Amino acid sequence: MNYQHIITIEPGKRGGRPCIRRMRIAVADVLGWLAAGMSHQEILSDYPELT
Template identity: 75%
Template sequence: MDRITLEPGKRGGRPCIRGLRITVYDVLSMLASGMTHQEILEDFPELTVEDIMAVLAYAADREHQVYSLRVN
């Protein structure tokens, strides 16, 4: 999870990848639209497969946290 960074002045404080201006939401949106990992990496060569996997792990963790709050 150290690949996901939060900086108040960058992209409105949204979670970004390694301090880049690419947000978790950006990558999730690309994946949801059907882009493959390879297509994302071709469009954003500064990203790595590990970055994409970190985005998915971050999203899964956030979903788990939200569910846990609702149950408790």
């Protein structure tokens, strides 16, 4: 799957970290939440704009 249409890197946004397109949510944040044990449903409940 090509993630280039979902993930962007913009120098002035979140320090140039990869983010979800049109959002200020870093990919590393989402991965960190998953690694910490949050379920997909918990993440979507906290950030419904990810759907």
